[in-house]
Amino acid sequence: MTTVKKIARNSLFLLFGQVVSIVFGFFYFVYMARYLGAEDLGILSFAISFASILGLIGDFGLSSLMIREVSRSLAQAPKYLGSILLIKILLSIVNFGAAAVAINILGYSEPTIRVVYIITLYSIATNFTYVFYSIFQAFERFEFQSLGIILNSTLMIVGIFFAVEQKLDLVYFAFIYLVVNVIILVYSFFICLGKFTVPVLRIDWIFWKQIISESAPFWLNSVFVLIYFKVDMVMLSLMKGDSVVGWYAASYRLIDALALLPAVLMSTMYPVFSKFYVSSRDSLEFAFKKSLKLLTIISIPIGIGTTILAERIILLIYGVEYSHSVIALQILIWASVLSFINYTPATYFNSVNRQRTLMMFTFVGAILNIILNVILISRFSYSGAAVATVSTELVVGLLMVSNIHKIEKLSSLLTDVIFKSLVAGAIMAVFLLFFYNYTLILLIFFAAIVYFISLYIVNGFDEDDIHLFMQILRR
Template sequence: MNKIQKLLRVYGLEKLILNSGSVFLRRIFGMVLSFIWVFIITNLFGSKVYGLIAISQVIISFLGVFFCLGIDNVLVKLGSMKEHYRGNYIQSDFLRKAFVIVVISSFLCGFLMISFKDVLAVQIFKKEDLASYFNCIGLLSILFLSHKAFIGFLAVEGKFNKYGNFYFLYPNMLILILVCITYHYKLPPYFIIIGYILSYGIFGLTYSVSLLRIPIKLKNTISYKKILKLSTPMMISSSFLLISSWTDVLMLGAMVSESDVGVYNAAFKLGSLVLIVVAAVNTVLSPKISKLFEGKNIEGIKKEVQKATKLISFLSLPIVVFMIIFRKPILGLFGEEFISGQLVLVIVSLGMLFNAMSGSVGQILNMTIYQKQFRNFTFICAFTNIILNYFLILKYGIEGAALASLISNLIINIMCLVLVKQKFNFYAFFRL
């Protein structure tokens, strides 16, 4: 233990581990629970139902990013500025106005989803059963949007335990219970997606409403226009990132069987395990970058980012190696048919490892003044990913989708690394 502590002290990682550790552990437990409920779905309902749920999850993720309008990121940025939030005291009305924006956006989201559910299900995905899933998504849009928009502000408040509970632990516990209830009472499979949304939405809506207790008269004010001006580039970049990340599942949903989508999504979920580490560290790092940049402390940003990259890389490498070596028995846990996703798991794991070792480059650009450049990079990445997915899925099926994801991952991380070097004069990439 002393040798490990000494090594961590040499790399300056002790404090970062302490700050992000609570989020990391809760994400680990949440991930374990998520694999349990996925395991139950695949074994009790089959790969076809899981394929429909996987497509629905992607739709929820995309709607959450697009109709959240970047509010989740802008709250972290504004919350790190003294004119809006200082010493745990709200200084402006930015939270109240953000809530109004999210409520209006959620009604628009729900209306569009309910109106076009049949078009999406039948004409786009060619899976009529999806209409029921999409209808539920539209009706409950306020729940997942409020969770997406406001839970991240807990990190700004320094409430990392609560953040980890509301984002990772409690929702997955509740989903597991609701999946079992759906099976026990022989409810239609789309009740699983209702449970999925409720599990996150209950905590998101509760917390966002609690923020409305802020006093009406505040020292400073910020206009809706300024909030949207800051948030829109972040929303666009997040949307393109999500499109790039989930283009494979969406296009597979339109081009291959539900079973193949289920196999791919299970393998992709396993290969993305390193994102547990990345997300946990970035939760702590994002507000730090914003505060350091406000104080024009570029050297401080460099030190924090490089420490974070080392920590992410040290923790990610063993996970990837384990996934690659034991890919067959791990995939076999989901059922015999899922073993066909072995190559997908290898390709996705390698892409995620490169992502981890590239450092928190996206966070650096978003939390400073380069969110528009990051938006442009994500557009290029998303467009490239769509083109690659189309041709590679036609030729190689689910392995082609994984390969397209890997190439797109390399492109955006390299572009971000180059820009960070140009603007801040340091490399975010992992180096001993």
């Protein structure tokens, strides 16, 4: 199987799973948001953000390291999987203890504390699931991860609809998250054992020390990234209350859904980049440039279109109660645009053993984000939190791009792609404003057509892009 065919196959499998996840997730989140209201949604969103931040204790970057190393040598899978599972058991105990201590020190109400306990267990189960997903990715068999994502979304939508129909309270909604993810963990465990490898469960202190040392930069990178994507909800909860978190979370949910698009592509490209780094630097450079160009082209019309249509989107999805979410969405969408563009260089750094460099950039981003949130949330509430997120993504992106010296003509490539995409996006914006009151779904569909036709006219695609696209379609 050729590299292009394998990338296309894996991307399609993962894309299908993520599309189902986005659609199902959209329906169950909106259904849940309308039922719970802004205050209870704020509590649940706070718990998820809180557990996500402390959940990093239970990962330590081990899954990312395993993808890179096992993709280079599949024979390493049993040793890596067994060691990482044992380490994660120990880390998960520390994770739950830290969450229990922290949430009690912060002085939250008893119902909020119960929700945090349950969501922390959900986060731990998800961490173990990602270990097995890492094996699927390293073997480049993304169909099993895709099936797990679809199963997760299906069970979630069934559980949420059941809870709403039975008029259950917030704690039961938290239990749904936990139960569903335990089921997915069991599924991924048995698929891994039956299809790929059996872990060698052996305590090897020397090997453990080696992999922890190598994975630490991956972990710190995840810590810093999660801080500037999740700490805002925790700070909003402490400074502004649960309803404000609910309004902000409603917009953030839409941004999270969009983040699945670059995540799909770069999940399939990560093992490819890692192999090319040791086998073909020219192929690595080619794959990097094409990935960066594709994600930039996709992201800019999303930013422009969402900014114009934000009010219609929020009112249609959530209703008048969440009208405060409009301004947050108009700002946060540009964090999503920058995140699309930043995904490729971030994956490149991890693939070429430069995770420590990436760690330093995300550290700068985390510190900047905390400072900006402290300043802006007190004055501008959730709008300030959104501006802090956009600013952080911009700074980290500039640091990454300016540091990749080995990619020839990268700055000129990115400038050219962004300029042409903005020109095409401006034409699309005129179309959207002129036909603003038409049916939303049709408006978005035809706006996309206008954008890509305009991009073609301004030479936003070259012959290599078209040839590569046709090659993928044929396969």
